[in-house]
Amino acid sequence: MRHFGLHAGLWLAVALILLPPLWVLRTSLVPESMAYSTDVFPAFSLENYQSLFGQKRFGTFYLNSIIVALGSVIIALPFAAAMGYAFARFQTGGRFGRFLVLSLQMLPPVALVLPAFAILRSMELTQSLTGLTIVYAALNIPFLAWILMGFFEGIPVDLEWAAMTDGTTAWGAFWRIVLPVSLPGLAAAGVLGFILSWNEFLFALVLTGSKTATIPVALASLQTSNGIQIGKVSAGVVLAILPLIIASRFIQRFIVQGLTFGSVK
Amino acid sequence: MRHFGLHAGLWLAVALILLPPLWVLRTSLVPESMAYSTDVFPAFSLENYQSLFGQKRFGTFYLNSIIVALGSVIIALPFAAAMGYAFARFQTGGRFGRFLVLSLQMLPPVALVLPAFAILRSMELTQSLTGLTIVYAALNIPFLAWILMGFFEGIPVDLEWAAMTDGTTAWGAFWRIVLPVSLPGLAAAGVLGFILSWNEFLFALVLTGSKTATIPVALASLQTSNGIQIGKVSAGVVLAILPLIIASRFIQRFIVQGLTFGSVK
Amino acid sequence: MASIELRQVSKIYPGSAAGVKDIDLSVADGEFVIFLGPSGCGKSTLLRSIAGLESITAGDILINGEIVNHVAPRDRNIAVVFQSYALYPHMNVWQNMAFGLRMRGSPAEEIDAKVKEAAELLGLTPLMQRRPSALSGGQRQRVALGRAIVRDPQAFLLDEPLSNLDAQLRAEMRLELVRLHRKLGRTTIHVTHDQVEAMTMGDRIFIMKDGRLIQQGPPLEVYANPADTFVAGFLASPPMNLVSGRLVEVGDGLAFRTDGAMLPIPAAFRAAYAAWAGKPVIFGLRSEDFHAAPNGDSSAPLTLQVEAVEALGPENILIGRLAGAPTQVSARLSRHYSAQPGESVTLYADLTPMHLFTPEDGKAIPRPRAAPALLRRHA
């Protein structure tokens, strides 16, 4: 009897967590007019998705988001890796240096938006994907460096020493041993950076134009002028999460596959 | 000669990193009229700070931010700790469970703002600090749980076993051993949660009123209507970062003080 | 204060080969026993099951004759010393040692008295205010021991408590643990993979392999009568020499024939081994049973082609092969006897303690038991 109560409570908790996202999925797949119906599934329809990709040009925004998020990660990762490695292996800057990296993360983004806008305008990069990509890369670097620092610290220095006696330079040991061994960490950091850029709203709103908007900006536009178009918002949310889930599952497998260290145990 | 070039390059890089924040500090301490002067330090003045705390009611916003950020961390930490511990020690939900936690982090915040607004309005909690605190707590939980999970995994299960043979229940071992030993991790997670809440803009903008605004919203208001008041913005940025720096330094010492495990090495 | 009994205990981890299978054993009240085996043999799993830290898949665990399968660890009144010591890092030595008593709600004066007594016993008194991180390895080990003693438990379970100490300290703690056991008289199970600890510390050894109990008995008896080739090899260093060959009839006796040697079987064993005449067997003889000179009736001369000499200081180990044989043989000789690699030397094998094993499963072929060498004292 006690166990039954416990299990009922647990299932209730699971339902509380899982129902909202499932309801979003459901709402995205019924016609807009039935979105607020209390029926579980009144009618199946792809009209929300069709409308998003047709009339609302979500295809473009989707592509914009991918370009910006992917681009920012590709730019940020090498810098972050070099920075994280320097902190991890050579204790560059000591404790104060590490603190400085973390403190970069503390600047309130809202204080950076207008300066960023001013700089980009002087370079004629507002309303352009290039500008937003650069800004996202800059925002990502300290965070990714912090994460990779932890990862590099977990790689035994013996591996680099072995490579150096085997005939590489210190740089060669980093390039041929540390980087390949860190692939799971780089992948994880990359995904996190991708998620942050993908979801970012404030900078995207200020720095993009109607053609260069990203998904969050597009989602916001569905929620403002003519009231909330809940069906389309739901479909947009589903679309927004989709690539993240795909990326994570892929990465998850990659991480789990586990290049465990060939050293002891 | 080669070394001289190298060092010059390094100092240049350091200057590039350090100058902007130092310039912000400088701008906050000169009169508004001389903010754009090219002189290094034309005149010292606290007028920006006085104006912020007088006319701009920054004192209130400051207090609001502290209440909201601190409150959200205090609410989120116990849940996040329980969740992280369950994932770390009992492999609750297995790999899929962990993935679910991370995926909560992927929801684009912009898609959550209006639902949150709707829910809070039905509870008459818009324009209130309570509402914002609850929302921030909810946003913090998965992220903090993820961080603490890693920390709990680093605590040898032997410690809990020892406590359990010493006469505690499993819950007692968690409460009396795991939690105290994890204090550095809890502190680090708490600071991160505090920073995220402190800097958050989007939810704060939508969910607060003129009296319950937080620092980021107040900063944004300085940058809009009558052009950018750069002196006050600079002062505001300095004020916004100050508590974070204080908190981090304190926490940093706490983390470094190092409750290294009493087990082998 | 407690006997411990395991009946058909199994612990299976889903999707893993580890665990233990069908373990039957009993430890008498006050006994000091050793669980010995290579890493992964299941000895620590068994220990944790007895402590209640792991639930068992099948069977019963009895403490003092009562089934405790579902009794919580804290109610079994058993103390565990972990390999990692598992000291609470946020407490000082005093607090670590007092924790168990405080959890049981003992009065403050009693706690203080007992902690002081145990600290005195272990020489920890000057360290009471230190955190574990400020202690050396040996001191941590003592605190872990003290934490166990203070509670006055029914039994001590020690999980490789010496494996993180250096050689000299390990030798000292071996003696000290035995001394403590004699003083406290509590049932003790000591888990180890070290054959020296196994030989010197316990009343009985339980030898485990791949989750099964292979052999049990007093150390010297197991040493003298290994149940199979695994035990023969594991319980000594260098391990017992094992040579494949064939049992043949020679005149009215038996002999073991292998490449390069023909060894007469002692008369006392002939009847026992008669059934194996003509069949392939594995011959086992310990390295200390080779001598530089003939030694009694059952000595047989052998020619060893020396390949390496390990001069340990107190003794020399000669390693080589019988002429043409594929298996390496090691002989433990006094430090006054040596040879050069490449030389051929004549050694005399004392065959009284010899063993034969079956080639199929390595089990010992039964023969009259050898008495342990221990109490045959002669000046």
Next chain:
Amino acid sequence: MASIELRQVSKIYPGSAAGVKDIDLSVADGEFVIFLGPSGCGKSTLLRSIAGLESITAGDILINGEIVNHVAPRDRNIAVVFQSYALYPHMNVWQNMAFGLRMRGSPAEEIDAKVKEAAELLGLTPLMQRRPSALSGGQRQRVALGRAIVRDPQAFLLDEPLSNLDAQLRAEMRLELVRLHRKLGRTTIHVTHDQVEAMTMGDRIFIMKDGRLIQQGPPLEVYANPADTFVAGFLASPPMNLVSGRLVEVGDGLAFRTDGAMLPIPAAFRAAYAAWAGKPVIFGLRSEDFHAAPNGDSSAPLTLQVEAVEALGPENILIGRLAGAPTQVSARLSRHYSAQPGESVTLYADLTPMHLFTPEDGKAIPRPRAAPALLRRHA
């Protein structure tokens, strides 16, 4: 192919007591030497300095007579085998072994031939496609060795390569490393804290403590003539017995007097020790120099109050005290001799290999050297 010489080498870590100070040593071409010492004594630091992985604070390191202080590790042509093995986890066995040659730009056929040869030598051929994570500890150890051999380096530096193996495998690899050295003839420095490895593997031992070189020499010579009480204690298990007392004149001879015993100093040492008559000294005698029966001229009877007996199987260690003495003494006796704790037994100490040390700094008091016991062969 390489001699290695260290001249006044120091490595100081700022703000740390670790490091090494003023090390002078030289290793001849083709020699196999051991760096022995407790953990933290600086032996690994020294090894890494020779490999070029750590810069030294002062002094010179010479390889083949040339100062290499500022030569990069990859240009020293030295192979290091790390305690952790440090296999590249993202490469299979073949790639791990080929890495060094590929970095040096060797032609593909040559790489393949050399890797195959080394794999054959170490029995790794069936494992070439495996990742390190799919190998056992012993296999990893072999791959690390193979990776070093393939490159045909001038010298091998081995940093506790056996410490992560279990006892049996460790004994096998000891022999195998010696065999490999004999086959390849390369200068080898083997770092260890294990006295058995030190005694059996090297041509010479260098004993280190607290960053300083304490003693060097062939193993048995160091064993027979320890420079101080640290070496005396470290190089054997059980360590040399050290008893405090006083040197006294008895008739025309000398004797060592301590609580419970009076031991005559052998005539050969009287002249050397004469200056210490009447002064406090530390007397040292190894546990194997106690016998159950008188053994030649310099045997002295002693009464041992037995406190513990460790029956190892091949031999028994008796641990006890001389009547009333505070220091514990251990005696290594044959397995045929034993006693019960609590008994008093008479043993005979062979005083020929005795030592005296100064109580102030533990240094050995010079006396005529004892020849190592090794080659006094008698059947």
